[in-house]
Amino acid sequence: MNDSAPRPVRAGRRRGKSETRTHILDSARQEFSKNGFRRATVRAIAKNARVDPAMINHYFGSKEQLFAAAVSLPVDxxxxxxxxxxxxxxxxxxxxxxxxxxxxxxxxxxxxxxxxxxxxxxxxxxxxxxxxxxxxxxxxxxxxxxxxxxxxxxxxxxxxxxxxxxxxxxxxxxxxxxxxxxxxxxxxxxxxxxxxxxxxxxx
Known part of the structure; x- marks a missing residue:
């Protein structure tokens, strides 16, 4: 095997952490504006952001904390x-x-x-x-x-x-x-x- 041979390039580009977080926040603002806090779901926000729902918990912890981030509140x-x-x-x-x-x-x-x-x-x-x-x-x-x-x-x-x-x-x-x-x-x-x-x- 020739280690110096070029490796195939994957199609597309993997999202970075900041890009993923931005997509989630954009989706959250739309969902909260449309449906309010109680009717908005983490699953719908994740679907529109094209991420796994677990990523929202990873970045924000809870729906309340996600809302706070969406409106730029510095505290929970x-x-x-x-x-x-x-x-x-x-x-x-x-x-x-x-x-x-x-x-x-x-x-x-x-x-x-x-x-x-x-x-x-x-x-x-x-x-x-x-x-x-x-x-x-x-x-x-x-x-x-x-x-x-x-x-x-x-x-x-x-x-x-x-x-x-x-x-x-x-x-x-x-x-x-x-x-x-x-x-x-x-x-x-x-x-x-x-x-x-x-x-x-x-x-």
């Missing part, structure tokens, strides 16, 4: 929201606001702000809805669904208040909200959130 939202899920029902408003504002006040603020601006400026409004209702408030909706059928509207009222607060404080930087302490914000806003979550609604 399940970890941030763990204190919220552990809070009693009558403290949900304060726990939720403390967790979200605490994240925005962390060292991750530049990355989170960039992701927030990018999603707002883009066309994927479904991603915002998915993040708020299927990620941040998913575990809360069933807990506050009293009377039956009000859980979703309660969550949407909370989402509207929190989105407005984040926009005015971190994007528009309106004073004195921009300079208010986290404790002050929680005292000011959490009672409204708590009312939306567990108070009587005129519906």
């Amino acid at each position: 939202p399940t970890e941030v929201l763990r204190p919220v899920h552990a809070a009693p029902d009558d403290q949900l408003g304060a726990a939720l606001l403390t967790a979200v504002i605490g994240l925005w006040e962390s060292e991750h603020q530049p990355a989170i702000l960039a992701a927030f601006r990018s999603v707002i400026a883009g066309d994927d409004v479904q991603l915002i809805q998915t993040f708020l209702l299927d990620i941040v408030l998913r575990g809360v909706i069933e807990r506050v669904d009293s009377p039956t059928g009000t859980g979703l509207v309660r969550a949407e009222l909370v989402a509207s208040q929190m989105a407005g607060l984040l926009l005015t404080r971190y994007v528009l930087e309106l004073e004195p909200l921009r300079s208010a302490s986290v404790d002050a914000l929680v005292q000011l806003v959490a009672p409204n959130l708590q009312h939306y979550l567990t108070g009587e609604l005129p519906i």
Whole structure:
């Protein structure tokens, strides 16, 4: 055998790690935008990206972590929201606001702000809805669904208040909200959130 003879060249080119990851993220954004978080499946995302579903677990670990990467969040939202899920029902408003504002006040603020601006400026409004209702408030909706059928509207009222607060404080930087302490914000806003979550609604 002649070791110096040229070896046959395989047709096509094998994907590199960065290329595979990019294809998965592109597919995930499309799937989450189209179907939302709960209806989107890892199998469908993998199929559209032309990879084995195991590759998604390899690169991202979980569907929540994949979503976070798809919208460029620097942290796993399940970890941030763990204190919220552990809070009693009558403290949900304060726990939720403390967790979200605490994240925005962390060292991750530049990355989170960039992701927030990018999603707002883009066309994927479904991603915002998915993040708020299927990620941040998913575990809360069933807990506050009293009377039956009000859980979703309660969550949407909370989402509207929190989105407005984040926009005015971190994007528009309106004073004195921009300079208010986290404790002050929680005292000011959490009672409204708590009312939306567990108070009587005129519906």
